[in-house]
Amino acid sequence: MTVPNFLSSSFAPFRYYTERVTDMTSVLTTLTAELVTNPALADKWTEAPAGTFQCPSDASGRWMKCAFTRISANVMQMILTDNSGNTICTRRASGTTAGFYATYYTGKFHCFLEFMSESTSPAYNFLSAWLMDITPDPLASCPYPVVGNGTLNSGGNADGYGVIQYLFAVDGAVPAATQRMKGSATIGNTSVNMSMPSGRGFYDECLISQNVGGTIYWTGRLCQALLGPGLPTAVGVETQVPVDDGTMATFKATLLNETTPYRWRLWMRKA
C-alpha cells in the first residue's frame, strides 16, 4: 500500500522547528526561514510583503495566503485568505511577556504554530492554516480547500471557536466557523476513546466537511495531521504511527485538544 497523499512527504513535504522566543518578531523571522528559505525549491512559499506568506499552488492552481502581523511582543495575528479572495478567518495567538516556546509545524500545504507559555495563563495558543488534500477525488469538487483557525478572535479574545472541533472554511460561498471534523463515535453517536486495548492510540485522518452547493460533504484532509487520543496524552509527546505497511512516521501531540471529556487531540507530523 502506498502512503496516502495527505501523509506523503513528496506530495505534502513538511518541516518541524521549535525555539524559545521573547518577541513575535523572532517568530516572523523563523517563519521566513521555515516557509521560504529552507524548503526545497518546489516547496517554497513566497513572502510579499514581509510577514505575508503564500503557499505553492496545488494541481488546480489554488493557494492560501497567511498574513502575519505582530500585534505586540507576545501577540501574533494571522489573516488567512484563499485564491478566490475570501478571507477565511482573522485569528490571534499569544504567548507570555516573559517568553514562550514557539513550535512550527510547516509544509507545502500547511502552517501550524503553537505558543506554549512557560507558566501563567494562557498556557497554550495556536494558529493554523491548511490547503486540504482531496485526492484521489477531483480537486475541482472542493472549490474552497483552505481552512484555518486560531485560539483567539481578531480582538484578542476567546470566543469559543479556538478549540479542535471548530475550523473556519467557506460554506457555500461564505466563510464560517463550524464543527467540521470527523469525530470518533458510533452510528448511535456514542463517543469512543481514541485508543485500542493495548493502550496504543487510535489515529485517524482529519477529514473535513463543508457545505458545497447546499449539501454537506467531506471535502478534504488536513495534510500531515492526524486526529488522535486526547487525555491522558500530554502535549509534546511523540509517537510512531504506521502510515503504510512499511513506513512509520513520528507525530507529536499538539496543544489542540478537546476540553471535557478530552476525546481528541491534533497530532502533527514531526518526522
Added chain:
Amino acid sequence: MGNPTFLDSTLYPFRYYSESVPANTSTQITTTLRTELTALSWTEPVAKTFRSPADAAGRYMTLVVAEPAANRWNMALYDSSGISICSRSLYINSGSPTTVEYYTGKAHVLVNSNSGSGYWVYVFLLDTFPDDPRFLEHPAVGGGSFDSAGGVDGRGFLDYVFAVDNAVAQPAVRMKALITMNGTQYISRMASGRYLYVPAWTYQLVGGAGFPNYVWTGKFPQALMGPVTPVLGTDWVIPITYAASATFRATSVVNSGGTYYRLFMRKA
C-alpha cells in the same frame, strides 16, 4: 492508517457462493456452509459445530448451527473462552425458493437470505491491526436479523453488534460512523459525489466501566461499511489501496431505519 490487513487475502482468505435454496429446506444452508467452511480449513469436531482457524494469538470462533424450523436457520457463536456471544436466526421462504449467499473466510461467516427484505446472520473474528491481537481478549463478534427464537428484538441492524464488554456478552451500537465531532452530521459522500467505503470498526468496553474504556478494538475482515443507497445484491468495485481494487457485494445488513449505512462483503 497503514496496511489494510483486514482486506489482505493472504491473512484472511475468503469465499463467496450463492445458490437457490428450495422452500422449507433450511438444512440446505447447513450443508452448503459445511462445504464452504471446510474449504477454508474450519473443522467440524461435532456435527453442526464448526470451529474457525485460530488467529495469531490462538483465539477462534465456534459456531453451532441448527434448523429449528424448515424455514428458519440459527447460528450460535461462542468464543475460545467458551463465552456465548449470541444466538441469531434468519428465515428462508416457505412457498418458493430463496437465493442464499454465503460470504465465508478464515475469520468470518455471513449468510444472507434474500427472503423478504433480506435476512442475515454473521460472525467475525476482529482484525486488531495495528494493535497486537493479544491485547483483545474477546475478538469474536456476531449479529443477525432475529433472536434465537426467530423473533424481532430490535437488534437486527448493522448498528447492533454482539460482543464481550469486559466479561459480559451483550449487544450494543458499536459500529464507527462517518460523523462530525458534534454528532450532528452523518456524511457518506465526498464532494465529488463519491461514496466512502470505510473499515467496519467496532468498539468494546475493555478494562473497566465508563467512557475512557470504550476503545476501538478491531475491524470486520473482508468487509466494508458503505452507503445504504446501493441495491441489495449488487457488486461494487472499490479501491482498497491506491493501486488495487476489489469486488464487494451489497448485503442486507443496514443500519436502523436504513438511513445511512450498509455492510458490503468481499466477493472477489
